[in-house]
Amino acid sequence: MTGVLTLQPFSPEASSIAHLFIAVLFVMLAIFLLVSTIVIVALVRYRDREGAPEARQEFGSKRLEVAWTVGPIVILALLFGFMIHTIQVADPPLSGEKPEIRVVGHQWWWEIDYLQSGVVTANELHIPTGRPILIDIEAADVIHDFWVPELGRKIDAVPGHPNHVWISASKAGDYVGECAEFCGDEHAWMRMLVVAQAPAAFDSWQQEQLKVPAVPSAGEAAKGAKLFSDQTCVNCHAVTGTVANQRIGPDLTHLADRRILAAGAAENTPANLFRWLKDPNSIKPQTHMPNFQLTDDQAHALVAYMETLR
Ligand code: CUA
Numbered sequence: 001m002t003g004v005l006t007l008q009p010f011s012p013e014a015s016s017i018a019h020l021f022i023a024v025l026f027v028m029l030a031i032f033l034l035v036s037t038i039v040i041v042a043l044v045r046y047r048d049r050e051g052a053p054e055a056r057q058e059f060g061s062k063r064l065e066v067a068w069t070v071g072p073i074v075i076l077a078l079l080f081g082f083m084i085h086t087i088q089v090a091d092p093p094l095s096g097e098k099p100e101i102r103v104v105g106h107q108w109w110w111e112i113d114y115l116q117s118g119v120v121t122a123n124e125l126h127i128p129t130g131r132p133i134l135i136d137i138e139a140a141d142v143i144h145d146f147w148v149p150e151l152g153r154k155i156d157a158v159p160g161h162p163n164h165v166w167i168s169a170s171k172a173g174d175y176v177g178e179c180a181e182f183c184g185d186e187h188a189w190m191r192m193l194v195v196a197q198a199p200a201a202f203d204s205w206q207q208e209q210l211k212v213p214a215v216p217s218a219g220e221a222a223k224g225a226k227l228f229s230d231q232t233c234v235n236c237h238a239v240t241g242t243v244a245n246q247r248i249g250p251d252l253t254h255l256a257d258r259r260i261l262a263a264g265a266a267e268n269t270p271a272n273l274f275r276w277l278k279d280p281n282s283i284k285p286q287t288h289m290p291n292f293q294l295t296d297d298q299a300h301a302l303v304a305y306m307e308t309l310r
Contacts, residue, residue: 100135107184126196265284
């Protein structure tokens with residue numbers, strides 16, 4: 001699916017990649033047609049016929065050999081030139097721009113940090129439309145690869161070696177991103193929803209994300225909040241305004257605002273969240289989220305609490 005998306009670019013970088021792809025495709029098509037025509041003509045014209053004399057035997061042709069050596073060199077040099085040109089379009093300038101966002105690949109989810117505002121989220125990358133955004137790409141464990149086919153090029157997320165990439169969206173909307181480097185069992189469920197918004201809408205999203213959700217004081221949700229801090233949830237997760245401050249798993253401060261769970265393995269609905277808490281492996285078989293053998297009552301209370309995280 002994402003292969004086709006490469007040909008539906010919504011950013012200058014993705015456009016130049018799509019143009020290069022189409023140019024290469026036409027060069028390849030021309031070579032394919034030329035070679036198959038020559039083969040077919042030779043097969044038909046020079047096939048062995050009844051009573052025909054033995055064909056003239058020849059060895060070597062300097063002219064031919066020079067031609068089929070120089071021809072491909074010229075073609076490859078042209079393609080190489082186009083490729084270098086396309087890479088330059090996407091490269092970060094060396095003028096010292098600071099990245100606005102850091103995306104960190106984890107097995108198997110994406111951490112997203114807004115470096116100026118301090119917003120932390122997971123698996124749902126919001127960007128303003130109409131201008132290029134410089135993103136710092138890192139990895140927490142193994143090599144991952146950040147790729148949003150409609151918005152830009154691929155870039156590896158390498159542990160200990162930050163990379164940078166520009167992405168931009170000319171049109172507001174949702175775009176699918178994914179991990180493009182095999183990184184273990186759940187590589188296929190390491191997706192990301194990129195939400196491109198008009199600058200004003202992006203700013204208000206960011207302001208919302210900065211709000212600290214109130215800790216519920218009564219009912220199911222309060223029971224869930226207590227379970228959350230008493231149980232082991234706080235060993236891996238963070239919720240701003242509570243004791244939970246670990247960054248091993250996704251930050252859950254505004255979990256209820258997000259549209260996907262488990263890096264795209266399920267939609268973020270109360271029913272799916274319940275299923276996820278009761279048996280994470282039923283949604284994502286090899287996830288690092290453990291099964292805590294919660295009772296239905298406990299899971300319902302936790303869901304009630306998490307629905308207040310907005
Ligand atoms: Cu992360 Cu593949």
